[in-house]
Amino acid sequence: MAYSDKVIEHYENPRNVGTLDKDASNVGTGMVGAPACGDVMRLQIQVNDDGVIEDAKFKTYGCGSAIASSSLLTEWVKGKTLDEARAIKNTEIAEELALPPVKVHCSVLAEDAIKAAIEDLHGKQAD
Amino acid sequence: MKFPLYLDYSATTPVDPRVAEKMCACLTPDGVFGNPASRSHPFGWEAEKLVDQARADVAALVNANPKEIVWTSGATESDNLAIKGAAHFYQKKGKHIITLKTEHKAVLDTCRQLEREGFEVSYLDVRDDGLLDLDAFRDAIREDTILASVMHVNNEIGVIQDIESIGNICRENKIIFHVDAAQSPGKVEIDLERLPVDLMSFSAHKIYGPKGIGALYVQRKPRVRIEAQMHGGGHERGMRSGTLATHQIVGMGEAFRIAREEMASENERLFALRQRLWDGFKDMEEVYINGDLEHRIAGNLNVSFNFVEGESLMMALKDMAVSSGSACTSASLEPSYVLRALGRSDELAHSSLRFTMGRFTTAEEVDYVIAEVRKQVERLRELSPLWDMFKDGVDLSTVQWAAH
Numbered sequence: 001m002a003y004s005d006k007v008i009e010h011y012e013n014p015r016n017v018g019t020l021d022k023d024a025s026n027v028g029t030g031m032v033g034a035p036a037c038g039d040v041m042r043l044q045i046q047v048n049d050d051g052v053i054e055d056a057k058f059k060t061y062g063c064g065s066a067i068a069s070s071s072l073l074t075e076w077v078k079g080k081t082l083d084e085a086r087a088i089k090n091t092e093i094a095e096e097l098a099l100p101p102v103k104v105h106c107s108v109l110a111e112d113a114i115k116a117a118i119e120d121l122h123g124k125q126a127d
Numbered sequence: 128m129k130f131p132l133y134l135d136y137s138a139t140t141p142v143d144p145r146v147a148e149k150m151c152a153c154l155t156p157d158g159v160f161g162n163p164a165s166r167s168h169p170f171g172w173e174a175e176k177l178v179d180q181a182r183a184d185v186a187a188l189v190n191a192n193p194k195e196i197v198w199t200s201g202a203t204e205s206d207n208l209a210i211k212g213a214a215h216f217y218q219k220k221g222k223h224i225i226t227l228k229t230e231h232k233a234v235l236d237t238c239r240q241l242e243r244e245g246f247e248v249s250y251l252d253v254r255d256d257g258l259l260d261l262d263a264f265r266d267a268i269r270e271d272t273i274l275a276s277v278m279h280v281n282n283e284i285g286v287i288q289d290i291e292s293i294g295n296i297c298r299e300n301k302i303i304f305h306v307d308a309a310q311s312p313g314k315v316e317i318d319l320e321r322l323p324v325d326l327m328s329f330s331a332h333k334i335y336g337p338k339g340i341g342a343l344y345v346q347r348k349p350r351v352r353i354e355a356q357m358h359g360g361g362h363e364r365g366m367r368s369g370t371l372a373t374h375q376i377v378g379m380g381e382a383f384r385i386a387r388e389e390m391a392s393e394n395e396r397l398f399a400l401r402q403r404l405w406d407g408f409k410d411m412e413e414v415y416i417n418g419d420l421e422h423r424i425a426g427n428l429n430v431s432f433n434f435v436e437g438e439s440l441m442m443a444l445k446d447m448a449v450s451s452g453s454a455c456t457s458a459s460l461e462p463s464y465v466l467r468a469l470g471r472s473d474e475l476a477h478s479s480l481r482f483t484m485g486r487f488t489t490a491e492e493v494d495y496v497i498a499e500v501r502k503q504v505e506r507l508r509e510l511s512p513l514w515d516m517f518k519d520g521v522d523l524s525t526v527q528w529a530a531h
Binding site: 003008011014017019031032033034035036037038039040041042059060061062063064066067112116 | 434435436438439442443453462472473474477509510511512513514515523528529
């Protein structure tokens, strides 16, 4: 399968790889996927007092498209409010990376990851 | 070194230049272009002579009688002809067939078709080393079993089944025994005079011959009957009609002839390369060989690099051609059914790479592969949340995953 230039670019130079302190009250962690399915995405976001995402980190086990989807997502969510981040659609990711139909699930996983991270953060802040 | 490196010899091989030369001499006006079935002029006679020589060369590598070789378009057709042909011919004796879950699709899908026609098929599990448990095979035999089909060498993991013992069990039970040997000639000694095998499928392009040509061995003593699947001019004693493709056949013959001459030294060389490759990986953490290492062809190494997904690893190894059991490499999004049949977890199946080396692989190439794979596995593990968890001592099997 041929990859788009954008997938290759993100895959070779992934942005924001790493880990944030998952116990910090202003960090939300979303982990989606399963090893048995061939992809697991961990996305972490850190918000400031205004509810704006000031940092995002990811680690992904999966194919090149899954790695590129999560890398792109971390770029996109930085500087966004939680509501704006929640509004990101998988189709936008798929379109930006020119994912073929068989790889669209990678973008779905990325959308699930940001939603899970926001939910985790809300859970913490409700405590 | 010439990039990209080719380490996918089980997928196909380049045609040996010596083979290509012989083939080219059978195409043009000043070559042997005649129809081997033309009996009335020298063009036909010359072509027939070359076809006979090729038949003898193919037969010689597997110690069969040339009259037992039927030309086909490749191993897929041979598998179809053998399995459907024998099933149809012997169906009055019974309608049960035995095969393995790790067979090639050419066998599995042919069996599926026979199921649709009313046959019953038992698909046997293999042991976790990829080899068939002979007791399980014995247990699967029924009164109405007419045919068993077991591959000689597995295309993904390279393990060699004990076809002699399996064949003996078939003989005791009067079951026709077909062996898919697409991957084994030139790699494993085959002596059909001695082996209890009734039907055996061969391919040319796995052994430095051209694509589009194969053969089926059909034993004469005792005589095995098959029903033709292709009807027409009655070529190949009625078992497979169609004008013989002289240049393809000549290519297959020459490829088998060269293999017979060179297989001993070639296998020794490949074994050393495989050893070198594995020595380069085996001190890494969480690396697993898939399939038995002892009963295995020399050129195959199938390894799982745990916590790294196979397709992304292949993407990183962009200057080399390898293959993976990862789901992402297939349209179905299912990981390798062969690795799953060994009882490998889905994770390890997703993380597998198959390196297959051959005639033109060098030690220098192997060293490059080792260095590059180590570097990229390390890089991708740094990117892998599973590697993080493993390093933190988390038992991944206890994690509740949000499967999708």
